[in-house]
Amino acid sequence: MKYAFFLGCTVPVRAQNYELSARRVAEKLGIELVDIPEFRCCGYPIKSVNFRGHLVMSAINLALAEKQGLNITTLCNACSVTMIEANEELKEHPEFLEEVNRELSKFGLEYKGTVNVKHFARVLYEDYGLDKLKEHITRPLEGYRFAAHYGCHFIRPSSVYAEFDDPQYPVSLDRLVEVTGAEAVDYPEKQLCCGGGILGIKEDVALALSNKKLGIVKEKNADGMISICPFCSIMYEGNQKKIEKIYEKEYGIPVLYYTQILGLAMGFSSEEMGLKLNRIKPRALMEAFSNG
Numbered sequence: 439m440k441y442a443f444f445l446g447c448t449v450p451v452r453a454q455n456y457e458l459s460a461r462r463v464a465e466k467l468g469i470e471l472v473d474i475p476e477f478r479c480c481g482y483p484i485k486s487v488n489f490r491g492h493l494v495m496s497a498i499n500l501a502l503a504e505k506q507g508l509n510i511t512t513l514c515n516a517c518s519v520t521m522i523e524a525n526e527e528l529k530e531h532p533e534f535l536e537e538v539n540r541e542l543s544k545f546g547l548e549y550k551g552t553v554n555v556k557h558f559a560r561v562l563y564e565d566y567g568l569d570k571l572k573e574h575i576t577r578p579l580e581g582y583r584f585a586a587h588y589g590c591h592f593i594r595p596s597s598v599y600a601e602f603d604d605p606q607y608p609v610s611l612d613r614l615v616e617v618t619g620a621e622a623v624d625y626p627e628k629q630l631c632c633g634g635g636i637l638g639i640k641e642d643v644a645l646a647l648s649n650k651k652l653g654i655v656k657e658k659n660a661d662g663m664i665s666i667c668p669f670c671s672i673m674y675e676g677n678q679k680k681i682e683k684i685y686e687k688e689y690g691i692p693v694l695y696y697t698q699i700l701g702l703a704m705g706f707s708s709e710e711m712g713l714k715l716n717r718i719k720p721r722a723l724m725e726a727f728s729n730g
Contacts (some may be wrong), residue, residue, distance in 0.1 A: 439565065439711030441511040442503040443471035444521075444555075446668075447479055449513050453668040453675070456513055460558060462711070466704060467566060467574060471511070474502050483535040490537070496524035497538045501549040510555045515591035515667040518557040522598050525555060529541050557592060559666045559696055563610050564602065571617050576705040577727070578619025584699065585623040585660040586611040587651070587674070589667040590631050605629065614696060615664055618703035623660045627651060632673040646675045649681045662692035662720055664699065671695065675717050687729035692720035702727050 449457050464471050481495030499521060503510045512518045528535045529551045539548050556564075562571060588611055593603045603610045608629060612622035633647030652674060655663050665671040675693035682689055694716065701711040708727040713720055 440470040440472060440508060442474050442506060444477055444499060444510050444517060446514045446517040448668040451538065452672060453705060455715035456668060456695040456697065458712040459701050460513055462706060463697050463701045472508060476502050480517040480520040482516045485520060493524050493527060493534060493538050493645045494541045496521045496540055497528060497549050498547060500525060501542055501547040502554045504549060510728045511551055511558045511561050513558055515589040516554060516669060519591035526598050541635040559611065559614060559620045563614055568617055574585060574617060574645045577703055579699060579703050582620040582661045583623050584615050584618060584620050584662050584664045585617055585625060585655045585658060586664045587670055588629055589670045592666060618699050621668045623658050625654055625658055627654050632670040634669040634673045645677060645681050645684060648677060649685050652681065652691055655691055656689055662694050664696050665693055666696050678718055690718060692716060692718045694720060
């Protein structure tokens with residue numbers, strides 16, 4: 439299994455623990471992640487104001503991967519949906535592809551439409567498979583309870599994701615959590631947005647959305663929230679102290695990337711999974727899975 443590894447803009451700067459854990463987990467599973475230094479922004483930030491510009495930005499990455507003969511895997515929900523939707527537009531509308539390729543020619547590139555894009559969590563769930571993942575679990579996280587947060591762009595819009603999971607009642611990330619030996623906490627609001635999409639223009643509303651879910655997870659007595667998107671983690675973890683201050687709450691809820699708990703269950707230490715880089719320290723896990 440071999441993929442072009444698309445990190446996007448946020449992961450290298452604000453989620454090094456995500457990248458670290460994903461790389462180590464992938465290596466142990468025999469999944470080869472190929473770095474393409476020329477990769478650039480997926481185009482998400484300008485999609486709403488410059489649709490053609492976003493198509494070109496996505497197409498540059500698609501063409502770079504195609505040049506290597508590889509499909510793309512990502513760690514970010516927004517990067518995934520942006521390039522997946524752009525890919526669909528280019529494949530379904532030859533006139534768009536022709537126009538975009540005129541721009542790509544300026545960079546010595548051409549896109550023929552042969553690449554697919556898939557989030558790394560979906561690679562684990564579909565391409566690698568739950569049964570095969572279970573074979574690598576050496577230290578099940580029994581006794582731990584985690585609330586999965588899917589994020590808006592992991593399963594929606596369902597049309598471009600081939601409806602691999604139910605957008606209203608998703609189960610894929612819960613099943614991945616259960617593979618680690620931990621309990622996946624069920625709660626009806628799991629599909630709600632983190633608020634990150636409007637943080638720049640309506641911070642109060644964005645933080646209110648995050649606060650609502652943090653309150654629900656707190657009521658469920660979960661040991662942490664599981665994220666697969668760096669910006670969702672920024673909302674729930676990076677802004678958690680601010681939310682506590684605004685709403686006069688005390689949450690202290692660790693927000694872990696799925697690859698971190700999977701790696702712990704596979705035998706990696708908390709240091710190897712970058713738990714020290716988490717802003718809200720998952721101290722129980724750090725003590726239980728420490729090298730020392």
